[in-house]
Amino acid sequence: MNVLGIESSCDETSVAIISNEKLTANLISSQDFHSKYGGVVPELSSRAHLQIVIPLVKDALKKSGLNLNDIDVICSTAGPGLIGALLVGLTFAKGLSYSLNKPFVAVNHIEGHIFSGFLMEDKPEFPFLALVVSGGHTLLLLVESFTVVKKLGTTVDDAAGEAFDKVAKMLGFGYPGGPKIQTAALDGDAGKINFPVAELKDPYNFSFSGLKTAVLRYIQKNYPGVQNIPGNDLKDIAASFQNAVVKALIRNTEKALNNYDVNSVSLVGGVAANKALRESMIGLAGKYGKKIVIPGLEFCGDNAAMIAFRGARLYETGYRSGLDYSPFPGLSSEHFS
Numbered sequence: 472m473n474v475l476g477i478e479s480s481c482d483e484t485s486v487a488i489i490s491n492e493k494l495t496a497n498l499i500s501s502q503d504f505h506s507k508y509g510g511v512v513p514e515l516s517s518r519a520h521l522q523i524v525i526p527l528v529k530d531a532l533k534k535s536g537l538n539l540n541d542i543d544v545i546c547s548t549a550g551p552g553l554i555g556a557l558l559v560g561l562t563f564a565k566g567l568s569y570s571l572n573k574p575f576v577a578v579n580h581i582e583g584h585i586f587s588g589f590l591m592e593d594k595p596e597f598p599f600l601a602l603v604v605s606g607g608h609t610l611l612l613l614v615e616s617f618t619v620v621k622k623l624g625t626t627v628d629d630a631a632g633e634a635f636d637k638v639a640k641m642l643g644f645g646y647p648g649g650p651k652i653q654t655a656a657l658d659g660d661a662g663k664i665n666f667p668v669a670e671l672k673d674p675y676n677f678s679f680s681g682l683k684t685a686v687l688r689y690i691q692k693n694y695p696g697v698q699n700i701p702g703n704d705l706k707d708i709a710a711s712f713q714n715a716v717v718k719a720l721i722r723n724t725e726k727a728l729n730n731y732d733v734n735s736v737s738l739v740g741g742v743a744a745n746k747a748l749r750e751s752m753i754g755l756a757g758k759y760g761k762k763i764v765i766p767g768l769e770f771c772g773d774n775a776a777m778i779a780f781r782g783a784r785l786y787e788t789g790y791r792s793g794l795d796y797s798p799f800p801g802l803s804s805e806h807f808s
């Protein structure tokens with residue numbers, strides 16, 4: 472079975488092919504031009520997806536040694552994401568499905584992230600805890616099977632990736648901020664500033680907006696009217712902020728490990744690329760004798776391999792989407808409940 476996956480929810484256009492359970496192509500085109508605007512400009516994103524999606528499909532087919540007619544199932548992200556960006560990939564996939572007379576499967580982007588550990592050689596074992604940390608979401612989930620996913624906790628305000636991006640902006644690092652904070656933090660003192668780690672009434676929920684404000688207040692108090700914060704201080708702020716985010720994520724995951732009998736832990740989403748977080752999560756899983764699965768970097772950020780994989784599992788369970796399937800911008804509150 473040859474599965475084509477298309478992802479266009481934000482600023483990455485990606486096309487992947489899974490041929491007989493083997494990933495034969497996962498092409499990702501990142502729209503780096505958004506950095507000069509300090510964030511993703513939705514309209515420009517849609518236009519860029521439109522320009523690149525067809526060449527990417529052609530390249531993915533070539534790389535896989537296949538023709539369009541060899542494709543058995545077409546999967547595309549339907550949401551959450553930017554509506555205009557989603558529309559491009561989704562409409563293209565539906566058009567392809569109609570013209571080839573092949574089934575179409577709409578995929579939830581977050582479900583793509585949740586199961587992205589299965590793209591690795593060593594896969595998660597059910598039931599597992601999934602910590603989804605991305606630009607738009609922070610979710611702690613109990614994943615019992617490919618069809619049963621229960622939400623334990625979520626962020627009540629900013630997502631972890633969003634906090635990285637906003638703090639990076641305050642420090643003058645530009646967008647996307649996560650990788651830049653990670654680099655600056657490498658030589659910084661993570662214990663220098665004791666930024667707050669919010670503890671909420673609901674034990675598995677997260678909050679990052681207080682932390683973000685604490686960083687802003689720290690800068691305002693210590694560098695009033697200063698245009699350029701000295702390099703070493705920037706590194707200490709970045710390291711201390713990163714440390715606070717990691718602490719919050721690890722703390723709630725540890726609570727869940729104490730209360731749920733799982734076989735594995737999987738750290739997924741764009742922020743799962745963060746080295747300090749990866750190392751801490753490996754340490755935590757080791758402490759509890761659990762298998763840890765963290766996708767390789769090409770499967771942490773947005774990619775179509777995870778969409779093709781998730782779509783293939785849905786297809787196997789008999790799931791098909793109609794050509795009237797509409798894109799959706801956000802997760803409903805009932806999702807994963």
Ligand SMILES: Nc1ncnc2c1ncn2[C@@H]1O[C@H](COP(=O)(O)OP(=O)(O)OP(=O)(O)O)[C@@H](O)[C@H]1O
Pocket residue numbers: 480481551552580584604605606607608631632633635636647648649650653740741742743744745746771772773
């Ligand atoms: N090394 C890193 N350290 C911390 N954060 C990182 C790192 N690399 C990427 N990120 C963050 O990951 C986020 C992007 O992740 P991803 O592409 O999964 O998010 P998204 O698709 O925009 O959101 P969602 O998946 O919730 O819809 C950005 O906020 C970025 O700053």
Ligand SMILES: [Mg+2]
Pocket residue numbers: 580584605606740741772773
């Ligand atoms: Mg994503």
